[in-house]
Amino acid sequence: MTGAASRRTWVGRLARHAGFRIACVLLGVVGVFAIAPGVVASLSPASSDPLECSLRASDGSYQDRMAPSGDHWFGTDSQGCDEFARVVHGARTSLQIGLGAALLTTVIGTVLGLIAGWRGGWIDAIVRRFADVTLGIPLVVGSILLLSVLVDGRRTPTQIIVTLAAQLWPGPARIARSVTRTIVQLPYVEAARALGASNYRIVTRHVLPNALPAVIAFATPLVGLLIGAESTLSYLGIGLQVPSVSWGVMIDDAQSVYANSPFLLLFPGLFLVAAIAGFILLGDALNDSLDVHLERG
Amino acid sequence: MQRHVRLALAIPLLVVAASCSSDDSSSDSSTPASTASSAASSDSNAPADTSATETSSADSGATSEETTAASAGAPSNDVSSFSVSISEPAAIDPGLSQEVEGAQVIRLLFQTLVSLDPKLAVVPGVATDWAVGDDGLTWTFNLSPDAVFSDGRPVVADDFAFAFARAADPDFAAPASYQGLPIKGWADVSGAEPSGAIGDEPVAGVTAVDDHTLTIETEAPFALLPKVLTYQMFSPVAADYVDTEAKAAAFAEEPIGNGPYKMSGPWEHNVGITVERSDTYAGTAGVTDSIEFRIYSEIATAYRDFQAGELDIARGLPPEEIKDAMETYGDRLLLTPTGALNYIGFPTNVAPFDNPDIRRALSLAVDREAIAERIFSSTLLPASGVVPSNVPGALTTVCDACTYDPERAKALYESAGGIPGNSIVLYDISDDGQAGLEPVINSWRELFGLDVEVRSFEFAQYIEETAAGKPVGPFELGWVWDYPSMYSFLSPLFESTSDVNNFGYANPDFDALLEQARTAPDEGAGLPFLTQAQAIVEKDLPLIPGTFGKDIGVVSEAMSNVMVDPGALWRLELIGVKG
Numbered sequence: 037m038t039g040a041a042s043r044r045t046w047v048g049r050l051a052r053h054a055g056f057r058i059a060c061v062l063l064g065v066v067g068v069f070a071i072a073p074g075v076v077a078s079l080s081p082a083s084s085d086p087l088e089c090s091l092r093a094s095d096g097s098y099q100d101r102m103a104p105s106g107d108h109w110f111g112t113d114s115q116g117c118d119e120f121a122r123v124v125h126g127a128r129t130s131l132q133i134g135l136g137a138a139l140l141t142t143v144i145g146t147v148l149g150l151i152a153g154w155r156g157g158w159i160d161a162i163v164r165r166f167a168d169v170t171l172g173i174p175l176v177v178g179s180i181l182l183l184s185v186l187v188d189g190r191r192t193p194t195q196i197i198v199t200l201a202a203q204l205w206p207g208p209a210r211i212a213r214s215v216t217r218t219i220v221q222l223p224y225v226e227a228a229r230a231l232g233a234s235n236y237r238i239v240t241r242h243v244l245p246n247a248l249p250a251v252i253a254f255a256t257p258l259v260g261l262l263i264g265a266e267s268t269l270s271y272l273g274i275g276l277q278v279p280s281v282s283w284g285v286m287i288d289d290a291q292s293v294y295a296n297s298p299f300l301l302l303f304p305g306l307f308l309v310a311a312i313a314g315f316i317l318l319g320d321a322l323n324d325s326l327d328v329h330l331e332r333g
Numbered sequence: 334m335q336r337h338v339r340l341a342l343a344i345p346l347l348v349v350a351a352s353c354s355s356d357d358s359s360s361d362s363s364t365p366a367s368t369a370s371s372a373a374s375s376d377s378n379a380p381a382d383t384s385a386t387e388t389s390s391a392d393s394g395a396t397s398e399e400t401t402a403a404s405a406g407a408p409s410n411d412v413s414s415f416s417v418s419i420s421e422p423a424a425i426d427p428g429l430s431q432e433v434e435g436a437q438v439i440r441l442l443f444q445t446l447v448s449l450d451p452k453l454a455v456v457p458g459v460a461t462d463w464a465v466g467d468d469g470l471t472w473t474f475n476l477s478p479d480a481v482f483s484d485g486r487p488v489v490a491d492d493f494a495f496a497f498a499r500a501a502d503p504d505f506a507a508p509a510s511y512q513g514l515p516i517k518g519w520a521d522v523s524g525a526e527p528s529g530a531i532g533d534e535p536v537a538g539v540t541a542v543d544d545h546t547l548t549i550e551t552e553a554p555f556a557l558l559p560k561v562l563t564y565q566m567f568s569p570v571a572a573d574y575v576d577t578e579a580k581a582a583a584f585a586e587e588p589i590g591n592g593p594y595k596m597s598g599p600w601e602h603n604v605g606i607t608v609e610r611s612d613t614y615a616g617t618a619g620v621t622d623s624i625e626f627r628i629y630s631e632i633a634t635a636y637r638d639f640q641a642g643e644l645d646i647a648r649g650l651p652p653e654e655i656k657d658a659m660e661t662y663g664d665r666l667l668l669t670p671t672g673a674l675n676y677i678g679f680p681t682n683v684a685p686f687d688n689p690d691i692r693r694a695l696s697l698a699v700d701r702e703a704i705a706e707r708i709f710s711s712t713l714l715p716a717s718g719v720v721p722s723n724v725p726g727a728l729t730t731v732c733d734a735c736t737y738d739p740e741r742a743k744a745l746y747e748s749a750g751g752i753p754g755n756s757i758v759l760y761d762i763s764d765d766g767q768a769g770l771e772p773v774i775n776s777w778r779e780l781f782g783l784d785v786e787v788r789s790f791e792f793a794q795y796i797e798e799t800a801a802g803k804p805v806g807p808f809e810l811g812w813v814w815d816y817p818s819m820y821s822f823l824s825p826l827f828e829s830t831s832d833v834n835n836f837g838y839a840n841p842d843f844d845a846l847l848e849q850a851r852t853a854p855d856e857g858a859g860l861p862f863l864t865q866a867q868a869i870v871e872k873d874l875p876l877i878p879g880t881f882g883k884d885i886g887v888v889s890e891a892m893s894n895v896m897v898d899p900g901a902l903w904r905l906e907l908i909g910v911k912g
Contacts, residue, residue, distance in 0.1 A: 089775045091703035100707050114708065115771050190787065277789070278767055279774070292653040 049325040056321035062314030066307065069127035077125065080109045082118040086125040086281045089117035101297045110303045113286070114293055122281050123303050129282040130311060133193050133200075134263035140201035141262075142208045142255040146247065149212025150239060154220065160213070167206035175265060176272070178203045183274050196275055200262055207258070208251050215247040249326040257319030260312035267308055283308045413910045415892060416625040417646040417903065418635035421603055423508075426585045427568035428500045431509040433901055436565050438626060441608050441906055442483075442590035443568035444616065446474050446493065446547070447559045451898045451907070453725075453817040455559050459488055459569065459591065460547075469554035469854065470517075476545040479615035482571065483595035490541035492569035497539045498522065499532035499575070500566050509566045512815060515558065517550040531581070532572065554852040556859050560816045593619040593906045603628055619906040620894070639887055645910075646895075648886040648903065655710045658887060666887050669897040670714060670723050672814040673882025674822065677759075677773065680804045681875045682837040689873055690749035693734040695807070696877040697742035698776045701735070705880050708768050712885050716878035719870050720822045723881075723899050726860040727819055732871035735878050739780055746781050756784040758806030760799055763789040769879070770809060801835045810835070813882070817900060818856070819863040823847060827870050836875035843869045 050056050069076055077084035093099040093116075100116040102108055110119035152163035173181075182199045183191060219225060219242065228238055269275030270284025271291070278285060283304040290300035422435035427443050430436060448458035460474040480488035500507040501522040513519040518537025525534065538550035551558060561567075574589055575581040587599040593616065594608040609623040629635040632649040636658075639647035650658055650666075658666050677699075679686040686692060701715035718735055720727040759774065761767055767787070777783040786806075790798050799808040814821040825831050828847055829839035846866040853859030871878075884901040891911050896904040 087775070088779065089771070090779065091700060091707050091772050098703065098707055114768065115775060190789070278771060279787075295653070296656060 046325045050321055053321040053324060055317040056325075059314045059317035059321060062310045063318065066127050066131065066311045066314060069124045069307075070131040071128075073125040073128050077118075077121040080118070080120050081106070082108050082121065084121050086117060086122040087279055089113075089115045091116045101293060101300070103297075104299055111297070111299050113289060113300055114297075119286075119300060119303055122286055123283070123307055125281045126283045126286060126304060127307065127311070129193065129276065129280065130263045130266060130284075130308070133196055133266040133282075134259040134311070134315070136193070136197040137200040137204070137262040137265075138255050138259040140197055141204045141258065142251055144201060145205040145208025145210075146212040146244075146251055148205065149209035149214075150216050150243065150247065152209070153213035153216025154235070154239060154243065156217075163209065163213070167209055170203055171206050173203065175200075175203055176268065179265075179269055180272070180274050183269070190277060191275065193276065193280075196266060196269065200265055204258070204262075208254055211250050211254055212247045215250055216243050219243050219246050249322075253319060253323040253326055255319075256322050257316045260315030260319070263308065263315070264312050412623065413621040414623045414625060415621060415645040415889075415908065415910050416627050416643075417905060418629050418632075418639075418644055418648050419606075419626050421628050421630065422606075424585065425600060425606065426588055427565045427590075428496065428505060428507050428570065429585065430565050436902060437905065438606055438608065439565045439568065439588075439590075440902060441592055441594040441619070441624065442588055442596065443565065443592045444480070444590075444614075445565070445567050445569075446476075446562050449560075449563045449817065449898070449900070451896050451904050453899055455563065458563075459493075463559060465558075465855075469556075469852065470551055472549045472551070472558055473542075474547045474549070476547060477615065478545055480591055481613045481615070482569075482589050482591045483611040483613055484589055485613055486571060487544070488569050488591045489544040490547040491544070492571045493547050493567070494535065494539050494541045495532055495572040496568060496570040498535045499570060501536050502531050502534060503527045504529060505531045507566060509564065509815070512561060512564055512566060515551050515553075515555040515561065517552050520552075531575070554854075556851065556853050556856045557816075557818055557820055560818055560856065563816055593617070594624065597623065601628075603630070617906075620909045624905055636887075639889070642889070645889045645892055646886060646903070646908075647888075648884075650712075650885050650887065652710065652712070655712055655885070659710075662887050665890065665892075667885065667895060667897055668712065669884045669899065669901070670721070671882040671884050671899050671901040672721050672724055672817060672821075673811060673901070674716060674719065674721055674813075675713070675769075675809070675811040675879045675882065676716070676719075677770075677807045677809050677877040677879060678799075678804075678836050679807055679875055679877075680802075680835075680837055681873075683805055685750070685752050686807070688749055690745050691752065692874045692877070694742045694746035694749060694781075695777065696734045696874055697736065697738045697745065698780050699773050699877055699879065700737040700776060701879060702737065704769060704772050708772065709880070712883050713880035714883060716881050718867065719826075719876065719878050720819050720867055721881040724814065724817060724819050724822065726864055728864060728867055728871070732874075732878070734874055735871070739776075743780055751781065752783065755782055756786060758786045758788055758804075760795065760804055760806065760808035761787050761789040762795050762809060763791050799835055801832065801837060804835070807877070808835070809879075811882075814900070819860070819867060820847070820850060823863060823866050823870065827866075827875065838870075838873070838875040840869060840873060843873075 074084055077086070091098060091100050099112055100114055102112045104111040108118050108120065110123055113119055113122065148163050152160040179199050182202065183195065187195050225238060225242055228242060266275055266282065267284030267287060270282055271288045273288065276282045276285055286304040287301060287308070290297070290304070294301050419434045419437055422430070422438060423432050424430045424435050425438045425442070427439045430439055444458045446458050446460040447463065448456050450456045459476050459480045461477050463472060463474045465472045476488065476490055482488060497513065497516070499505050500510055501513055501519050503523055503525060504527045510523050513523070513536070516536060516538045522534045522536055528534065540548045542548055549558065569591060571589075575584050587596045589595070591614070593611060593614045595611040597607040597609045600606050605628050606626040607623060608626075610619045610621075627635070627644060633651040635644060635647045635649070636651055636654060638644040679692050681687055681692075705711060705713045705715045716735060717730065718728055718732040722729045759770065761770055767789070770787070774785045774787070777785060788798070798804065799810065812822060812826055824847055825833050827834060827836070827838050827843060829844055843866050846862045846869070850859035850862040850866070853862065882901070884897050886897070886903070888895050893909040893911050894907055896907055898904060
């Protein structure tokens with residue numbers, strides 16, 4: 037295998053990638069929101085608590101659906117909550133679900149793909165059939181089904197993560213499987229086997245490291261897709277609910293008052309697009325930089 | 334269980350917009366080819382009727398002043414007609430109906446013994462006059478000899494006796510059957526084992542003395558009986574119309590009634606219902622020749638059709654459109670206060686809600702005015718008490734703990750010892766969104782530091798979760814009167830014997846006052862007791878009065894003399910078409 041030299045190569049390639057630089061900026065902003073929402077939100081003069089909402093200001097006047105101003109940078113929503121505080125806090129929920137679901141999807145998919153690709157035979161057949169069936173169900177339809185049947189009462193981020201991962205695992209599974217199938221036939225694996233290496237050792241030392249770049253290149257834009265999926269589900273009323281603060285919930289609230297208060301849709305929408313674009317660009321950049329085949333070429 | 338269903342009416346009409354299925358039933362916009370049999374004679378009727386009723390309308394004044402010759406889209410033939418949106422009714426058989434969508438149709442097809450005028454005063458219906466005996470128990474109704482069904486058959490006392498027996502019969506399972514309970518013998522019929530045959534067991538207290546005399550005996554003196562009898566379930570039904578299963582099924586689709594209009598054809602489910610003026614009706618004839626009910630599953634779809642000029646009356650508006658619609662349509666947007674109360678109830682036998690001070694503190698933290706104005710764009714009124722102020726005799730002053738007073742709320746909450754664990758469960762009807770509850774939750778969180786766990790259920794399940802004895806925390810619900818009387822609020826909601834008293838509320842003084850109101854010689858004499866009873870409830874506060882309802886709708890420029898009564902019923906028989 038190639039050593040430290042090649043790692044420098046892909047890091048170097050990544051650093052020079054234009055998409056990567058844009059992604060860094062976008063994800064940097066969203067990331068700071070998500071890591072320290074309280075600190076960011078307290079920069080504005082309004083309350084930094086996204087749940088501190090009141091239809092009336094302290095002087096008794098109404099303060100719902102106010103246009104952006106010096107006090108409320110992003111305006112206020114229908115319940116009189118500060119929109120800036122909510123957008124900032126919403127970043128954490130979105131990233132939490134996006135990253136969590138992507139990680140779970142990747143882990144499940146990779147493990148199943150490795151097993152299927154390594155063992156072949158009936159295990160492979162079962163995993164592939166399951167993957168086909170799962171892919172046949174549209175994400176939104178499947179989510180409605182799972183969330184409405186399995187979840188009683190208030191839906192939590194964990195339930196959303198599980199629901200999404202349960203439907204998206206075939207992606208990484210297929211990649212992991214095909215990489216595994218290719219690698220097990222390579223001479224050095226046979227050599228390792230001949231030298232008496234255990235299955236476990238071969239998989240962890242030879243197969244996994246080779247499958248991983250492709251899986252990561254797949255999983256990164258997936259984070260963006262999943263952030264969008266969370267918003268879609270919340271918008272449709274089957275994702276997170278009030279009082280959870282998420283961009284999807286905010287967009288859902290805003291769409292009914294769009295005609296009079298378009299800014300309520302604009303701000304969560306803007307950051308949602310930024311986050312999704314950030315992960316897709318990053319995924320692109322990683323895909324270009326980590327291309328294993330190219331490197332071996 | 335059945336009784337709870339009518340609570341569904343209490344969810345502001347806005348809710349319907351949230352219901353699913355996008356069955357776009359806009360259908361063809363052309364005027365239905367109903368027979369133009371008596372067009373000429375009816376046209377001459379129309380102006381006279383219109384002007385006769387004009388004075389009693391608060392809402393219609395402005396619309397009828399408009400002189401726009403909006404002839405665009407008006408049918409070119411001389412049959413006057415208009416279209417109005419409804420949701421798919423639960424039933425248009427009067428015995429099976431208990432909601433306002435079906436009532437819109439049934440009230441045109443049927444006339445009850447006594448009726449309510451647009452101001453909801455009791456006026457003669459089929460009965461020309463009535464009186465109660467000295468014992469206060471036996472009521473005698475003299476029926477008009479001119480009353481006939483739309484097929485020409487005379488309406489006789491037996492038709493009422495049969496309709497009552499049918500409504501009481503457990504085989505028929507009338508959803509509003511409980512309304513007959515004050516009548517002697519009703520409970521015996523409705524509580525009996527189902528026999529398999531409908532209407533076979535007469536109600537003991539109802540006697541057809543002769544064709545035109547009906548006596549009704551009540552279990553105990555019940556001054557409100559005439560008002561109860563205005564309910565659509567008490568419409569006459571001839572036994573012949575429903576004596577076989579096939580005929581009963583046909584009757585459910587195309588009822589034969591005795592009202593100002595008759596069915597033009599069977600009910601087209603999820604599409605529409607068309608009615609035409611009945612030539613046999615002896616009372617004041619309907620103004621237009623025919624009325625087309627278009628069935629919509631979503632208010633938004635109906636409103637789009639209205640905007641496109643394809644619908645004359647859109648009942649209900651999508652909440653997000655209300656502000657724009659107010660500016661666009663001005664007087665043609667009708668907002669009518671109705672007899673609906675939306676509230677947050679307490680399980681008064683569950684700690685800490687058994688403490689009246691806790692209940693009052695939670696109520697004082699609710700900014701009703703802001704919720705009605707800002708969240709509901711003034712389509713609801715802030716509630717001043719437990720009975721809508723347009724109900725005759727209701728206290729119109731704002732009750733002590735029905736104001737928004739954060740300071741007092743805090744002080745009262747603390748002196749009452751607060752709520753252990755600083756956390757409560759709040760029940761939410763998921764169908765209508767949570768926008769109306771959020772300000773309450775936010776306010777409780779801010780003032781008391783309360784952590785509110787919201788439990789959301791769809792309406793059908795919600796009713797089970799919040800049935801008497803079930804809820805462990807405050808729950809949102811609503812109530813609409815069955816007939817315009819304080820009694821129709823106070824008795825079912827708060828009497829200790831009522832099985833829809835979900836609060837577990839019991840106050841002997843209150844019960845005694847209601848008994849006095851029931852046994853008063855007439856409705857007027859009973860009113861002061863009801864007013865006193867209201868004051869007791871508002872002091873005990875087993876619920877947080879939230880908002881009073883308003884009916885909302887828009888009408889095209891061609892409509893005149895549009896009137897919605899406080900029962901949220903559009904008086905369609907009075908509406909005229911200009912041009």
